[in-house]
Amino acid sequence: MDLPLLISIFPQVLTDGLILGFMYALIALGYTMVYGVLEFINFAHSEIFVTGAFVGVEILLALKARGTLDLLSPFLVLIVLLVAAMAVSGLLAVTVERVAYRPLRGKPRLIPFISAIGVSFFLQDAIRLFESIWRNSFNLVYPTMDLFNQRFTLTETIDISVKSVVVIVAALLMLWALHLLVNRTKIGKAMRAVAEDQATASLMGINVNRMISLTFLIGGAMGGAAGVLFGIQYSLINPYTGFIPGLKAFTAAVLGGIGNIPGAMVGGLVLGLLEAFAASYFSLLTHGAFGAEYKDIFAFSVLILILIFRPKGLLGEVVRERA
Amino acid sequence: MGWRSIRAALLDRPVPAAATVMAVIAVSSYAVAHFPRSILAFMLFQASILLLYFSRTAPWLKAALAALTLGLLMPILGTINGYYLEVAIQVGIFVALALGLNIVVGLAGLLDLGYVAFYAVGAYTWAVFGSIQPTRFMSEGWLRWFPLGPEWFFVFLFLGVLTGATTGILLGLPVLRLRGDYLAVVTLGFGEVIRVLANNLDKPINITNGPKGITPIERPPLFFRPILNAVGLDAPPATLYPLYFYFLVLLIVGVVILVNRRLENSHIGRAWEAIREDELAAQAMGVPLVRMKLLAFASGASFAGIMGVLFSAKQIFINPESFTFLESIGVLSMIILGGMGSIPGAILGATLVTVLNLQVLKGLSLWLNELRNAGVTILGYNLADLPTQLEPAKYERMIFGIILILMVILRPQGIIPSRRRTRELRDR
Numbered sequence: 109m110d111l112p113l114l115i116s117i118f119p120q121v122l123t124d125g126l127i128l129g130f131m132y133a134l135i136a137l138g139y140t141m142v143y144g145v146l147e148f149i150n151f152a153h154s155e156i157f158v159t160g161a162f163v164g165v166e167i168l169l170a171l172k173a174r175g176t177l178d179l180l181s182p183f184l185v186l187i188v189l190l191v192a193a194m195a196v197s198g199l200l201a202v203t204v205e206r207v208a209y210r211p212l213r214g215k216p217r218l219i220p221f222i223s224a225i226g227v228s229f230f231l232q233d234a235i236r237l238f239e240s241i242w243r244n245s246f247n248l249v250y251p252t253m254d255l256f257n258q259r260f261t262l263t264e265t266i267d268i269s270v271k272s273v274v275v276i277v278a279a280l281l282m283l284w285a286l287h288l289l290v291n292r293t294k295i296g297k298a299m300r301a302v303a304e305d306q307a308t309a310s311l312m313g314i315n316v317n318r319m320i321s322l323t324f325l326i327g328g329a330m331g332g333a334a335g336v337l338f339g340i341q342y343s344l345i346n347p348y349t350g351f352i353p354g355l356k357a358f359t360a361a362v363l364g365g366i367g368n369i370p371g372a373m374v375g376g377l378v379l380g381l382l383e384a385f386a387a388s389y390f391s392l393l394t395h396g397a398f399g400a401e402y403k404d405i406f407a408f409s410v411l412i413l414i415l416i417f418r419p420k421g422l423l424g425e426v427v428r429e430r431a
Numbered sequence: 432m433g434w435r436s437i438r439a440a441l442l443d444r445p446v447p448a449a450a451t452v453m454a455v456i457a458v459s460s461y462a463v464a465h466f467p468r469s470i471l472a473f474m475l476f477q478a479s480i481l482l483l484y485f486s487r488t489a490p491w492l493k494a495a496l497a498a499l500t501l502g503l504l505m506p507i508l509g510t511i512n513g514y515y516l517e518v519a520i521q522v523g524i525f526v527a528l529a530l531g532l533n534i535v536v537g538l539a540g541l542l543d544l545g546y547v548a549f550y551a552v553g554a555y556t557w558a559v560f561g562s563i564q565p566t567r568f569m570s571e572g573w574l575r576w577f578p579l580g581p582e583w584f585f586v587f588l589f590l591g592v593l594t595g596a597t598t599g600i601l602l603g604l605p606v607l608r609l610r611g612d613y614l615a616v617v618t619l620g621f622g623e624v625i626r627v628l629a630n631n632l633d634k635p636i637n638i639t640n641g642p643k644g645i646t647p648i649e650r651p652p653l654f655f656r657p658i659l660n661a662v663g664l665d666a667p668p669a670t671l672y673p674l675y676f677y678f679l680v681l682l683i684v685g686v687v688i689l690v691n692r693r694l695e696n697s698h699i700g701r702a703w704e705a706i707r708e709d710e711l712a713a714q715a716m717g718v719p720l721v722r723m724k725l726l727a728f729a730s731g732a733s734f735a736g737i738m739g740v741l742f743s744a745k746q747i748f749i750n751p752e753s754f755t756f757l758e759s760i761g762v763l764s765m766i767i768l769g770g771m772g773s774i775p776g777a778i779l780g781a782t783l784v785t786v787l788n789l790q791v792l793k794g795l796s797l798w799l800n801e802l803r804n805a806g807v808t809i810l811g812y813n814l815a816d817l818p819t820q821l822e823p824a825k826y827e828r829m830i831f832g833i834i835l836i837l838m839v840i841l842r843p844q845g846i847i848p849s850r851r852r853t854r855e856l857r858d859r
Contacts, residue, residue: 148612149612149615149616208836208840211840212839212840215843217610217611217612218540218542218611218612218615219839219843220839221542221611221612221615222542222763222767222835222839223835223836223839223840225544225760225763225832225835226764226831226832226833226834226835226836226839227832227836228832229760229828229829229831229832229835230828230829230832230833230836231832232828232829232832233826233828233829233832234829236825236826237821237826237829240818240820240821241818241821244818244819244820245820246820351756355616355619355620355623358616362613401627401630401631402627402631404623404624404627405624405627405628408620408621408623408624409624411616411617411620412605412606412617412620412621415606415609415613415617416605416606416608416609419609419613
């Protein structure tokens, strides 16, 4: 076995894993927040995420077409992208809840879930339809921003691109803001109350429907932000890109204990790291017999094992607080 | 005069009903024979079968007319336009799949989102052994047995049932303790796992030939050809095979429907429905939960397995692309559309969705292309400027999505609700 090689790629794999992990964490928040309030898997969340990515690419392409992209500060552009994507994705999530989930509240668990699958499929092709008419192509590439593509050289063998750092920092900031919102504000307290007990919360004067909409808004906004970061990191997007990351993020939410916000962050990071290591070391250790293609299988196996042996997830029992 | 009174006048009394149905069948068959390229004519023909189902005619007459349309008229029309036969075969395959999933989702209430995995297992079972694939992973000693001859196809139809059922049990064992929506996501993951495996098991040993897929796959033997020759009928294999597959599918679908009906009214079917309505209560009444759920998984999967074997033989070529999540959701939307737990509902749903995909969407695509090529101008907009990426045929996801959302919100019991559910709703 080639030990020096295994060690030398370690930092690279670690960064890849962290980026993947933060991405999953941001998406997983949407699943876990909605689950905490409604006990329902919002299957369409992966499309909310992709919508964010498309909002980002549309703005970038528009700026590029005007020739202003290179003149503006990349950080300003990033902030604009994030805000726009969060707004669109958040509102989309709220609309979806109003149209497709609210009429089904109180029905058996599987009924709104099937509706969510329908929404997911509908949105995928709706995005495709829109982009086919608008740009005559639905496989879009994020325009590059020079600063983001520069690389820090850490040692001879390791370098990290600026965009990776930006993605990680942005994700961290957003997770922190969410944490403050949920735990330190009155709105956050109301959301937690609704998650704990809807009937009692409404007796305390909390507008339950508004809080549920707010949950969708925030979860969707996080998903939209993740979409922009995803686009910046991996460049290529199409309407169906969201499916696998969505599934992985759901795995992450379950891994951390679904309904539990810190759990989603931890679960996302753990899954991202596991996956990055599995993807690169699996094929090295088996001399290429089992390549990186098996990383999806690996993630699903994690999901199945967790659900069977510890359905409450890693943090499910320690922290009872849910948002 | 409202729709109800028209329907009552035409379909509810035996004699007018029989007359109406026969007239529609005759007119539509004539229309198809006369305008072989008209989608509308063929859809009218399909609708006549639906009309037959809804009409109140004597059972013997119904059976006779069904046998006439499906057993004689359809094959004849299929030789006039081969595509219709292809549509009919596809409809048959999906009817069997929908009936299989109907057991798992509709009767037992277990949402299985990876149903297509069992179909894939069946398809690969025959594809691997009914092609030159064994030469790629077997040692010399074994190879004098392989590739298997076409007559083995029939053995593999049964093996397909077995492998399907076995995979169903293997999946079911660890996950059946899970609650409804978790179960759904795990089965989804399982479906993806099977597809990824099919995609990647070309190394270290080449079993599935990876994304390139397996071809050619043996077709069943034309054992009846000497008999046809003896009565002076002969046709080239190119015409015989589609007809052959059509009748095979018809036969299998018939058996599947029979098994479904027997199951539904047996103590097993009742146990499934008890589990669906209330697991705890069912358990308290002495329903063995695990055994019944496994049985549901296994029987649903076995139908997919047998159709998989047939599918691979019909296509001659299979690759992992045919077994995506999209297919699973397609089958799910068929039974949601038709009515969960309802056998006629599953049949109708499968037919409607398949026809929508294969005929309506494709037809729209062709029509749009013709308009585009002709450069027709509508309201000052030249259709030649239409984006080339705009192909209605590619929007099956949107169709599935709309079906799922609308049905679940507006008519959760489906187009033809199951009889038991109708009774329940009336009691309330």
